[in-house]
Amino acid sequence: MAGISGVLMEQRNKIFLAVSGIVFVALFWIFRISTEADAQDALMISFLSLENIEDAGDRRVRLGGIVDPGSIVIQKENLLDCNFTLAQGSFKVPVHYTQVRPDLFKDEAEVIVTGQYVNGVFEADELQTKCASRYEGDLRNESSYQLEDLDI
């Protein structure tokens, strides 16, 4: 009996060691990816507030805010080329973006942009708007609006 229980104990120790090994290696891997300096630029992006935009240097960073009403300017020659102002309270940053814009991008849309701050302009390579679940505008009194040209 002692022999059998000894074998069982040995097997359980092996399983315990294997499970511990899996957990240890996995946690080490997660920790390494999370802290490795080389990986940070590629894998991790600082989310800065607009007031700290000068701290970005030449790093790729992420900003969030509201599209300043009336600030969207689309180039006539290239409809994908777009400038707008990102606002966060009283802080504002001009943004330049040249890729396909999400459908929900418009004045006062809440957006997240990723890119680099170059010579006072944020050159965005990613633009996300809050998605469908955030379709929550204030109710408007329709009588205050006049019909305007259709615009895309």
Add this chain to the structure above:
Amino acid sequence: MTPVAGGYALNLALGFSLFSIISVFWFHYNKDARLYFTAQRLVLGSCLLVGFATFVLAAELINSNFDIDYVAHYTSLETPAVYKLTALWAGQEGSLLFWLFILSIYAGTVVIQNQRRNVNLMPWVLVVLSVVMGFFLVLTNFVANPFAPTDADFQVMNGNGLNPLLQNATMAIHPPTLYLGYIGFTVPFAFAIAALISGDTGSLWIRSVRRWTLVTWMFLSIGIILGGWWAYQELGWGGYWAWDPVENASFMPWLTGTAFIHSILIQEKRDMLKTWNMVLIILTFSLVIFGTFLTRSGVMSSVHSFSASSLGPLFLGFVFFLLASSFALLAWRYSSLKSDSKIQSISSRESGFVFNNVLFVVLCFAVFWGTMFPVLTEAVQGTKITVGPPFFNQIVTPLALALLLLTGVGPLLVWRKTSKTSFYKNFPIPIFIGLTAAIVLIIIGFGSSVVMTASLSAFVLAAIMLEFGKGMQIRKTKLGETYSASLMHMISRNRSRYGGYIAHVGIVIMFLGFTGKAFDQEAEWGLRKGEEGHLAGYRFSLVQLSEAERPNHYAWIAEISVEDIGGEKVTSLHPEKRVYFHNNPNPDRRQPHSELDIHSTFRRDIYSVLSAVDTESGTAFMKIMINPLVRLVWIGGIILVFGTLISLWPRKEAN
């Protein structure tokens, strides 16, 4: 009158839930069975009242009663009737009521099924169900009331309307299926807690919830897959999974739930892992509520999340309450959860299940870590560091591949101990097939990630086919059945096992589909009629740009001809740029929307988006993507669900 009735119904339902809890505690002290039956009826009454409130809100949505703030915000006179109904779960207040509605269906079913069964567990099951319902009833009564009147200082003649992105058949199905999955975990959690409170910690609660859990897990799987499908078909970025916090919120309970449906097999068969199963279901349900917190609190910068609201702290508080009370109960009953059965060998199937479980939980932790990383770094460093798909892919891929390996190893292992004879009998063929696939792919020139995934997939498929083949051969030899008859009878006689294998095949096919992501290509052009662009050996030319006025939108339609390198026509694509509510005098209500067109084959999808139109010059600005193997992801998902349905299908004897 009726909206008021809906509000009163929610008030009453809260009262019923509270009294049902009191009734059970009273029953516990004086053992008067009438109190237990009263508690049952109170829970049923609460469910009916929630059902009535949901019906009232649905009716008000259909009838465009803009005196209700929720109706005015999420529907308009132009919204098609079916989408007026789906607006029920489009916003915060409605989706909370919808959550309650599904929970009430589950709770009502549990009560009806167990009116005179599981008498040890059921009183405490009622308490847990009532606590969870009570929490959501508090929210819908006092924090996010779906029947709140419109607070505008003018007569609202028309509502805001439903976002066009949500006016999609998939979006009509995706949230309900996800909710069915999410909320369904309340039932196994309730039984687990009831087992801990009552001290009946054997396998009774497991047997009571096994089928429930599988149904719930299947709905969660369908919900996640449909979410990916909707994103791929509607959002125009060409992907189906972005590791967004809200996507992760549904994926984390899926991971622990998947571990749970595997580990309860061990408790059923070998009376082991009792404590572990408790931990898993507590974690899974807590992650469901935590995921809801992520979505509702505004704490994460997710593109999905609802606006920041006072709901966040309430959900977080509820998560802490659930974890603290559940683990306190677990500590109290720890000694009764110890099992006499022990795992006998590291090479046993039980060990395989343990390793599988550990990997699922570690994978869940990895996703949790990445999801919460911005919050953690902000708390520690003062700067929010965000992580995206490259971070998750790097962390998750090795763990997912290890799980894929175990999916193949598991069926080849034997219960209790895999002898050398069994090892040499079971493993060589799958290993040979896996290695052959690896060598072929390396010679062709594929990269390491594709080689690893594809060769492991080949190994797993071979292992599963071997299992099927062995079973069929035995039946053919012993009973003289044909191969097809033996296959049908074999699956029919052991639906749980072979349904599980089929589900695994689905997972493997999905993994193969994921590898296609590494070969995605894309281009953006502004083309005029007759002009062309080239991508991945295809020529794309704009044939024409037309316009159309339809009932609730105006559309520009690009006709794009696609030819292969030899000049042979592949297909014509017709992506559209639409403006919904184009006749609305309020420009804020007009909503641009890109309607994609996708040419899908097994090998690759040609994905087209019309992003903008210059009507003066007749230029169509478009984005074209070549996405290999995406179809395998959806096919794998269908096979996964099919396998789960086979596992769930009741045996004739049971009928």
